[in-house]
Amino acid sequence: MHRAAIGIFDSGIGGLTVAAEIARRMPHEDLIYLGDTARLPYGTKSAATVIKYSERAVDLLLRYPIKAVVIACNTASAHALASLQQHTDLPVLGVIDAGARTAVAASRSGAIAVAATEATVRSGAYQRAITTLAPHARITAQAWPLCVPLAEEGWVDHAVTRLTLKTYLEPFMSTEADTLVLGCTHYPVFKPLIREIIDEDLGGRALTLVDSAEAVTQELTDLLTERQLLAPPRDGRKSFFCTDAPERFGRVGTIFFGSEVAPVFPVDL
Amino acid sequence: MHRAAIGIFDSGIGGLTVAAEIARRMPHEDLIYLGDTARLPYGTKSAATVIKYSERAVDLLLRYPIKAVVIACNTASAHALASLQQHTDLPVLGVIDAGARTAVAASRSGAIAVAATEATVRSGAYQRAITTLAPHARITAQAWPLCVPLAEEGWVDHAVTRLTLKTYLEPFMSTEADTLVLGCTHYPVFKPLIREIIDEDLGGRALTLVDSAEAVTQELTDLLTERQLLAPPRDGRKSFFCTDAPERFGRVGTIFFGSEVAPVFPVDL
Numbered sequence: 199m200h201r202a203a204i205g206i207f208d209s210g211i212g213g214l215t216v217a218a219e220i221a222r223r224m225p226h227e228d229l230i231y232l233g234d235t236a237r238l239p240y241g242t243k244s245a246a247t248v249i250k251y252s253e254r255a256v257d258l259l260l261r262y263p264i265k266a267v268v269i270a271c272n273t274a275s276a277h278a279l280a281s282l283q284q285h286t287d288l289p290v291l292g293v294i295d296a297g298a299r300t301a302v303a304a305s306r307s308g309a310i311a312v313a314a315t316e317a318t319v320r321s322g323a324y325q326r327a328i329t330t331l332a333p334h335a336r337i338t339a340q341a342w343p344l345c346v347p348l349a350e351e352g353w354v355d356h357a358v359t360r361l362t363l364k365t366y367l368e369p370f371m372s373t374e375a376d377t378l379v380l381g382c383t384h385y386p387v388f389k390p391l392i393r394e395i396i397d398e399d400l401g402g403r404a405l406t407l408v409d410s411a412e413a414v415t416q417e418l419t420d421l422l423t424e425r426q427l428l429a430p431p432r433d434g435r436k437s438f439f440c441t442d443a444p445e446r447f448g449r450v451g452t453i454f455f456g457s458e459v460a461p462v463f464p465v466d467l
Numbered sequence: 468m469h470r471a472a473i474g475i476f477d478s479g480i481g482g483l484t485v486a487a488e489i490a491r492r493m494p495h496e497d498l499i500y501l502g503d504t505a506r507l508p509y510g511t512k513s514a515a516t517v518i519k520y521s522e523r524a525v526d527l528l529l530r531y532p533i534k535a536v537v538i539a540c541n542t543a544s545a546h547a548l549a550s551l552q553q554h555t556d557l558p559v560l561g562v563i564d565a566g567a568r569t570a571v572a573a574s575r576s577g578a579i580a581v582a583a584t585e586a587t588v589r590s591g592a593y594q595r596a597i598t599t600l601a602p603h604a605r606i607t608a609q610a611w612p613l614c615v616p617l618a619e620e621g622w623v624d625h626a627v628t629r630l631t632l633k634t635y636l637e638p639f640m641s642t643e644a645d646t647l648v649l650g651c652t653h654y655p656v657f658k659p660l661i662r663e664i665i666d667e668d669l670g671g672r673a674l675t676l677v678d679s680a681e682a683v684t685q686e687l688t689d690l691l692t693e694r695q696l697l698a699p700p701r702d703g704r705k706s707f708f709c710t711d712a713p714e715r716f717g718r719v720g721t722i723f724f725g726s727e728v729a730p731v732f733p734v735d736l
Contacts, residue, residue, distance in 0.1 A: 236516060237506060243711045247505060344627070347616045358613070358631045365627060442512045 200427045203228035205259035206268045210238035211447060212346070212383035213270025214454035216293065219411040221436065223419060226429040229436045230262050234467065236442035240273040241317035252278035253285055254467045258439065260286060265427050268414060269293065272314060272382055276323030289421055296417045297379050297410035298327035302335065304406040305377040309336045311370050314381030316341040324381050338373050342366045349384040350450055355391060363388060364395050371400050379408040386411055438462045469696045472497035473687070474528035475537045479507035480716060481615070481652035482539025483723035485562065488680040490705065492688055495698040498705045499531050503736065505710035509542040510586035521547035522554055523736040527708065529555060534696050537683060538562065541583060541651055545592030558690055565686045566648050566679035567596035571604065573675040574646040578605045580639050583650030585610040593650050607642050611635045618653040619719055624660060632657060633664050640669050648677040655680055707731045
């Protein structure tokens with residue numbers, strides 16, 4: 199069982215930031231990643247549709263020997279975590295609960311800001327997850343819809359990205375938040391630029407940036423350690439599946455995974 | 468038959484710029500619009516998948532009394548036009564052929580630039596359509612991937628949009644093109660800003676902007692006139708169908724349609 203793989207799924211390529219963090223922290227683990235690229239983005243779809251698609255994705259992962267499922271997609275975590283936990287006996291971890299726990303632990307002022315896609319913000323999932331852990335937390339949530347296409351364009355340090363992030367960060371600076379949750383798997387690529395803009399353009403601020411990839415990896419590490427499910431020392435194998443356009447998945451995915459995304463197997467769900 | 472409706476389909480809401488142009492030019496016509504929002508965007512999907520989805524979309528339109536089908540989606544026009552013309556006896560018009568014909572008629576220098584999504588550029592569909600009509604045309608094609616999310620954010624005249632378009636227009640200015648095809652249904656909302664940037668920031672240029680919504684509407688008007696299929700004088704009814712998230716479809720769709728998008732009926736394909 200400890201030799202089984204970790205199953206990771208996302209609507210597309212953004213979850214590869216989560217896979218990258220898991221691979222960095224636990225290099226011995228085998229990873230099986232599924233990007234549902236035929237039906238991305240989940241963010242504009244209804245809860246019922248996201249649950250249906252997520253269950254099919256997990257069914258595919260369950261065809262392989264796996265020991266845990268990580269939902270590396272904020273929209274799927276928001277809508278489908280509870281359903282998926284019913285759907286399988288394996289532990290299922292989502293990025294939202296992990297990000298919320300890390301944010302609550304980090305914040306001293308009790309004021310927490312969340313940046314995410316429009317769909318995640320509107321779902322209220324981070325707000326609910328944070329409030330459940332810290333009922334008196336003061337939460338502001340803001341949609342940063344351009345950050346996904348900017349990241350996929352590879353404009354990680356472009357003047358357009360700087361101006362976009364400055365526009366998004368200005369209302370945040372007028373809150374008292376001491377913690378900012380990057381509530382979309384694409385956003386961690388902008389961490390250095392966000393710090394730079396806050397320090398150079400917006401007057402500086404003591405601030406914890408919560409990266410949900412790091413947060414869910416920490417929870418997964420704790421879980422596998424506690425249950426004695428860590429893989430023995432070896433080079434973990436990485437396998438990638440996607441439901442459409444494997445060439446683009448491999449090419450753009452490399453921005454997020456940080457090393458070659460291969461082999462990529464096309465699958466139909 | 469002339470009382471039948473015009474069926475229009477797109478992967479989402481961008482095609483509403485085409486529906487708006489048809490409604491403006493032919494206010495007596497009934498329109499039935501289908502946005503396949505459950506499976507958007509088509510642009511990142513393979514040709515086989517786009518053909519399959521397009522056929523299902525047209526099958527839905529064919530359940531209603533219609534007299535013509537307009538593919539108001541560049542990706543579907545690129546991959547599925549020929550299949551759809553086989554799929555039904557009704558006339559099927561696509562935005563790419565219409566845009567290419569208008570561009571070839573407008574260009575005096577024979578140098579034509581095309582701006583579109585990455586998928587449309589990579590498909591080579593505009594390049595092929597233009598070359599078929601004008602074998603000696605000198606064509607440059609460039610992807611403007613951020614324009615769709617900028618339009619959907621409603622940042623039609625924002626500093627970020629100006630800087631993005633300036634970045635995209637700079638390489639275009641070094642070509643000899645006298646005609647620029649806006650090869651994505653979202654782009655027409657930026658026409659005034661594109662003219663302003665070219666004139667104020669980039670030194671000015673005599674240039675024809677080809678809007679494929681206008682181009683396909685002209686072809687449709689000619690076709691219905693020629694076949695004596697124009698509707699009698701009356702207020703044309705507009706009906707909207709989408710495959711997911713009808714509330715967002717109606718709300719964001721209004722930016723593109725220019726007036727209220729209602730009633731919206733959710734459908735499953």
